[in-house]
Amino acid sequence: MTGVAAFRRSLRLYHAPERRALLDGFYARFLGPGDLAFDVGAHVGDRTASFLRLGARVVAVEPQPRLARALRLMFRAEPCFALEEALLGSAPGEALLRLNTANPTVATASEAFIRAAQGAPGWEGQVWDAALPRPRTTLDALIARHGAPRFAKLDVEGFEAEVLRGLSRPLPALSFEFTTIQREVARECLARLSALGLRHFNACLGESMAFAFPRAVDEAGMAGWIAALPAEANSGDVYAALDPGPVGG
8 A cells, every 4th residue: 555545544544424423522521622732643633633623722743744744734724723743752852753654653763662563463564664854852842832731642653651751740631552562661651640640540442432441540450451451452542630530530
C-alpha cells in the first residue's frame, strides 16, 4: 500500500460517521465548552475533531509533515484549533522520527518500540522504512505557550514515558496508549503519573471506548491488569485523573 493510500484508509476508518457519537460521548466526561485539550500524536485528527465538537480549544501535536498538512486543511476554519508540528520528549532539542509509510499512524521516535514490534503477534509486516529529523519540545513548554489543558491524550507509539518525563505538574486528566509488546513503558507511565498525583486509573482496550473497570483502580491494580493481558489484546489506552470521577470514581 502506498503512503497516500494508507493515509486515505486511515481517514476513512478513524473519521467514519458512526464513530463520532462514540467518541463524543466518551470524551464528554473529560471536556466541555471552553476547556483546553492537548492531542499529542494527533495523526488523522479524529480525537481533535471530537474535542472541537465538544466545544474545547485544541492544541494538536503532530510531527509528520503529511499529517500536519492534512490537519491544517481539515481544521482551517476552526478558531479554537492550534497545531504544533513537533515531537514531544523529556527535553527540547531534536529527535529522529521513524516513519512507516504503509501505516502512517504508527510513526515513532522510539527505537525500542520498533525492536519490540519485530515478529510480535499483531505487528506482522510492519516496516519503518523512512526517517525524518524533527524538532522536539515538551509538555511543560506547550503549557507555557498555550496554558494547562484539562485533558491531554498521548499516542506516540512507545514514547509515552519519555513524553511524561517532560511534564512537571499534574493535569486534571490524561490518557496514554499502551501496547502488550512494551508493557514496561506502561509501568513507567503509571509510576510517573502516580508521582505527579494522578492516582485514579481506568483503561479501554483497542478502540472500544469502553472502560474495563466499573470503578477507578490504583496504580498497582492497573499495572497488574496490563501485565495479565494476553498478547492478542495488542493495545489500548490508560486514563488517569486527579479526581476519580471522570474515570469511574
